[in-house]
Amino acid sequence: MHPSSHLLDTIDSPEDLKKLSRSALPDLAKEIRKTIVDVVSISGGHLASSLGAVELGIALHYVFNTPRDKILWDVGHQAYAHKLLTGRREQFATLRRHGGLSGFTKRSESSYDAFTTGHSSTSISAGLGIACAKHLKKDTSKVVAVIGDGSLTAGLAYEGLNQTGDTHKDKDLIVILNDNEMSISQNVGALSSLLSRTFSASRLQSLRKEFGEFLKSLPRIGENVYQLAKRSEESFKTFVTPGMLFEAFNFEYFGPIDGHNLNHLIDILNNIKTIKEPVLLHVITKKGKGYPQAEKNPVYFHGVGSFDIDTGVCRPKKTNAPSYTEVFGQTMVELARTNDKIIAVTAAMPEGTGLVPFSKSFPDRFFDVGIAEQHGVTFAAGMATEGYCPVVAIYSTFLQRAFDQIIHDVCIENLPVVFALDRGGIVGEDGPTHHGLFDISFLRTIPNMVVMAPKDENELRRMLATAVAHSGPIALRYPRGQAVGVDLDEPIETIPIGSAEVLDRGDDILILAIGSMVSEAQCAAEQLAGSHAVQATVVNARFVKPLDRDLILPLARSIGRVITVEENAVQGGFGSAILELLNDNGICNVKVKRLGIDDVFVEHGPQRALRSKYRMDAAAIVENAREMMED
Ligand SMILES: Cc1ncc(C[n+]2csc(CCOP(=O)(O)OP(=O)(O)O)c2C)c(N)n1
Ligand SMILES: CC(=O)[C@@H](O)[C@H](O)COP(=O)(O)O
Ligand SMILES: [Mg+2]
16 A cells, blocks of 8 residues: 555645646555545445545546536445545545544535435436536536446436437436446346446447448348348347447447546546537446455445454454344244245345345345345235245335335235335434435335334344234334344244233333334333332334234323334334324323434434434433423
């Protein structure tokens, strides 16, 4: 690694970058890489993707006139070099920290961040929107969307390409395909093998051209020659290349070129910026480029916690409890051993959702559909119609994409699809685009859907067993990170649908808690009894839908003071469900306080700090209980 940052230290904006000679840029790239590795080794972050896009970031800001020209970084997880070059060098050490720089691009953070990101595959649609708006305003500045090969597996990207290629209107958009042959894991699907046909691509294209020229040179094309030409054209299609694909979308295709060769990048960008029609530039990069450990293991270094730079080894976490994700993954394997109908579906997150062990034990029953949550849900619905039991494991935040598919393709027909929602609640450093704070609200409104959240990892296992035995759509949501550390039942018992449990008994206040908030409620009950002489009944609701009305209603009636607690938006969530239940049953003289996230987007920061700031803890329950007692 380069010892100092004397070039980077001179850059406060892309204007300063432009003052450097081309020959200095490779050294600048080294300095940027060193800075990224240094900071991410402490703060954690998306290391491998950002290291792969260093030259791209330099070349784009060297050639284009940002922020007037707009660069949209898809997902935004590869944009650390962009941040360093656009006036955020001094704050870079605050990356992903509470109050510091976001790990993604964010409009409110910088005028150089053209679009706020975190979820994938938005760059082409948003870029086209910006380009069309510029066109209407007669603004001739340029728009560049940088999208990865993984992000190009999502349908949304093709919706953008399709509209961009509409020949009836001028669409001045440059799309850069940053192809490192990786999503988080190995990229999947027909597209990934198509993109790697680079050798045959150029060979076949020149063959095709030569053949066309030959035909044109003939004085008269008879029927036989014409038929031969058509057949040849057809057979060329079996060798479709990336260029042909994008040309079919009416893009001018350039590439593939080496995305780490600054001279080539700058030359070609200078050329294509003069073209006033859709352009696709295909660049080949290496995920983790420049940091050997990340080059060797890009999956591990995609999103990483703090690590030792010399060894690449992550700093150990303090607890011995497994994560919810691990327990989910192990339980899937256990259940699938005796139930050959269980199928696992992931949308490009086999590691993140804990499904790698399942994929190894049952490769035929494991499906990675790519970054295609909508397709994944409908695909699962199709499998369910054939008698299988698909378990769709998707982070809460990414399932938002598939809301219509859940209703239209799964719930209307009451199909037995299990939704395993990892990262339900506050996720931490990824911030507002990634917190899973809406699933309870959006799932509980859907007819036929059952919604559960476990209080600990043993209950997660029981809920998963319950879910695969259920005959309709059913969702369980659980948090990011370490579980509670309880013993696990063997064999796994199921839970009657809609049954809550009483954990503590007291006459003063009723605390109805769900999921991760159950342990906080118990802790609060202990404090209330110990220091404030307030006796609380604590109920682990287990189900948001259906609620255990036979247990909840008499308790609410007799105690008269109710606090609901959930790690979810308070609007429309578990607390709202309780209010509806009470109201619908004529119980209107009960005081109810709903605790949850109150109509805001939660910023990024450590999970613990955010939970405390947003009052998702025992202290908040105690405070609210005491206020209620005083009223
Ligand atoms: C809708 C959505 N689903 C899943 C993810 C999780 N995710 C973030 S980056 C990524 C892989 C993206 O691959 P690619 O675009 O090729 O970028 P690379 O990491 O290779 O640079 C995935 C699956 C996401 N951000 N958004
Ligand atoms: C950029 C992105 O969407 C993912 O890489 C995400 O950051 C993963 O989050 P986890 O670290 O919770 O798996
Ligand atoms: Mg990629």
